[in-house]
Amino acid sequence: MSQPNSKPKPKKSRARSAARLAAVQALYQQEMEGTPTPILLHEFHQHRFGQTIDEVTMVDAEMDFFDDLVRGVTARAAEIDGLVSKRLAEGWKLERLDRSMRAILRAGTYELIARPDVTVGTVIDEYLDVAHAFFDEKDVKFVNGLLDGIARDVRG
Template sequence: MAHAKKRTASRPAARLAAVQALYQREMEKTALPILLDEFHQYRLGATIEDATYIKAEVAFFDDIVKGVGERCQEIDTVIAKHLSSGWSLERLDRPMRQILRAGSYELLARPDVPTATIISEYIDVADAFYDRQEKSFVNGLLDAVAKELRPASGKA
């Protein structure tokens, strides 16, 4: 039973780590192989400043980070369609951009993950960075993206 719990917690940890990696990549322009290696070696499941991080599902983490990197232009186009008039991706702060990119990537490329799970998990990721208002923004935007990319599933 403990194994199942650990596995369940590994995907949320992978999502949070992916957003952190994407943020670092945007800030420092770190090459993808170096970035992935750094996270594999030192961040996923590591103890930093007396805090032990949950072991993340590495393959899932890699898929999100690589997928956003490979399909960023496509993902940004989808997100931009659902921003309010007068807003652009560049106006959003960096962590928010990465949360929306990672969530939109999963909606686009991971049909094996239920829509409701994706939206809920990225609201939780937003909670690590923001207050209630931003979490509502993540919910609304990813819901709109889901309706475009997964029209058959509706809001799950």
Template sequence: MTQPNSIQSVLEQLAENQKANAEPQLSSRQRRARTVARLAAVQALYQMELAGEGVDTVITEFSNHRFDADIEGEPLAEADEDYFAQIVRGVVGEQSAIDAAVKARLASNWRLERLDSTLRALLRSGAWELRSRPDVPREIVIDEYVELAKAFFDEAEAKFVNAALDGVARDVRAA
């Protein structure tokens, strides 16, 4: 079993991947800011689930305190705070539809509630982007969340995130 990668190594890998699959309308700095926003959104959703905090409380906390800090030496100040807030608010606001989209891609004997909280946050964030942000290429959404999964889990969970989000993408987007 492989060990999860560091946040720093995952962000570096994502930067390399973005060179090949770049969103043409964004600069490299803007793409990096979105990557960090996705990471922060996963963390915020995880925090909300564990602590039972509301969406506005968590977004305010991240804006006032977290985006001034860093994770493993990686400054969150680089985050696209607006994109972060869109993801978090979007996941919370559309959670039942997002959960249904994710559940449709789980094995029949699995329930979303059985998944690790971080894994749920990754899948929910990715599913929201696939459903609500058609301007972001599906390959980028899937790749970003698979790489983020590698920061928290081993290869098996990263492959699971890939398969689940690919299925959600086929369900909610035209080829």
């Protein structure tokens, strides 16, 4: 008997998943290097999407969705950081989290507040997939709990 998750994702879904991963990578790069958003977007459009890097062909991402995520997180940074910080344990500061973790939480939070066309379940599942690429199961559970709490805060 096949598992429901064993079916390949439709092309649009794969393109959105790739956009989410790329957005997290772009947000991480922006925090590390201070790259202005227009330059960052251009770099990803021209040199990342669909390119072969280290013998691995990068999946084409839905560029408009990617752009919305990166621009949206940047434009609403204070609001997003406030929502994430509110859900951290007492005594924890956002700055204490790994930069990759901050990028995942920021992108996921942006989708929850600004993309009502994407279901809460989809947002959380997609960012858990991204978290699995960078972190162990304990940290993935942390992402799950935080995004779930933020979803309750912003979507009821």
